[in-house]
Amino acid sequence: MSYNVTIQPSGHQFQVEEGEAVLSAALRQGIGLPYGCKNGGCGSCKSKIVEGSIEQGAHSHTALPQDEQTRGMALLCCAHARSDLVIESREVIGVGDIPVKRLPCRVAKLERRADDVMVIHLQLPANERLQFLAGQYLEFILKDGKRRSYSMACAPHQDGPLELHVRHTPGGVFTDHVFGAMKERDILRFEAPLGTFFLREDTDKPIVLLASGTGFAPLKAIVEHALHKGIARPMTLYWGGRRRKDLYMAELAEQWAREVPNFTFVPVLSEADAADQWQGRTGFVHHAVMQDLPNLSGYEVYACGAPVMVESARREFSAHCGLPAEAFYADAFTTEADLAA
Incomplete structure (x- = not known):
């Protein structure tokens, strides 16, 4: 079963399948809704449910407090349609034009900038170049299928390795590895570009x-x-x-x-x-x-x-x-x- 979702004020529409998150369905069909973490933690995809019903999945209560949920707000990254929907959300133009790639990479350099901050430089395969918008992020795909997200700290025009800044979270599986066992020439896999955080260039506002x-x-x-x-x-x-x-x-x-x-x-x-x-x-x-x-x-x-x-x-x-x-x-x-x- 699928449901129809209409976005206000644009009037754009897309289909969401049973069991599919509303945000995932939108992105799959080239609809640029705002998002960040995709796991209910950041609140970037928060939108208003104008008509219809959803089931709100597990999320951080700081990202969607109960009073906002009562007023009809939802986190679309972990919301599942239970009927046709009308949602109120701004849209992001241009994100859907860039293909999301899954690529291998090699750790070219590890640079410790503080006791708990590592700058990682990632070398792509010789025949690959990643197209992205300044401010977007990548997701590492770990061996167990789990994912970890890190913003790219380099601008799209720059040649050379991708640059990430990783803070050590003691007990964190990935960051413990970065600060413990990771070494230059290690091979990693990631998916990118992701996210709707980037500089808007259609205004002259400070x-x-x-x-x-x-x-x-x-x-x-x-x-x-x-x-x-x-x-x-x-x-x-x-x-x-x-x-x-x-x-x-x-x-x-x-x-x-x-x-x-x-x-x-x-x-x-x-x-x-x-x-x-x-x-x-x-x-x-x-x-x-x-x-x-x-x-x-x-x-x-x-x-x-x-x-x-x-x-x-x-x-x-x-x-x-x-x-x-x-x-x-x-x-x-x-x-x-x-x-x-």
Whole structure:
């Protein structure tokens, strides 16, 4: 059995099969709905069910609180149709034009940038080049079939290996392997490009880039892409961490601030101690944005990092700074622990 799904306001339609997630059906048929983690952890695919009924699958309650579910909101990545549906969702143009590939790759270089941050460089086969949008991610396919997602930290125009930034999550099967047994020349398999987090180029609005931890990775790709394309929109990067070491490529951001017109870098630490000798901003990184830019109505925000930071920024920028919901683009880095929250 299949059901018909109509998207408002576009009027586009697609079919979803019994037992198939609504998001999966849309992507399979070339419909570009927004998404991030695809496992109920980040909230990027949250949409309103205008008509019809669904069964909402397992998800993080921070991504879809009960009060939002009561108001008809749903996470389409783990929602299954129980009737024809009318949903309210914005659509993403252009994502469906790029083919998703499954490829082998070789670990070309491992570069430890902090005690818990590894930069992995991946070499593709000689006859392959991956087409993607700056900010998108790949999924490693592990031997047991499980998947792990990481944003690509390089811009699409760059030749050479793909670049990933991986933070060690103690007890995490994949990151324990990265920081323990992984070595150069190892072979991995991945699927890419994925996600709807990328720079929108059809506007001249100034840009706020908001990162926590390794959320810097896709924002690095976006900045490098913008520089390559000669995009002159003002950009301000707010990068938050607990300690100074968490800003593991601060020197690169400082270089952009020195050399790129209309680029500003604001580092923020939440738990700096005496050893950091920190003279800069402190507190929550999204609060620094609100202090500097109390009116965000004319901006676009690209936020990436811990789900609690992304969701707090989404909520507070809208409620207190006038940021339109459609001008907030996000990629929350979810872990297995987040999904249990």
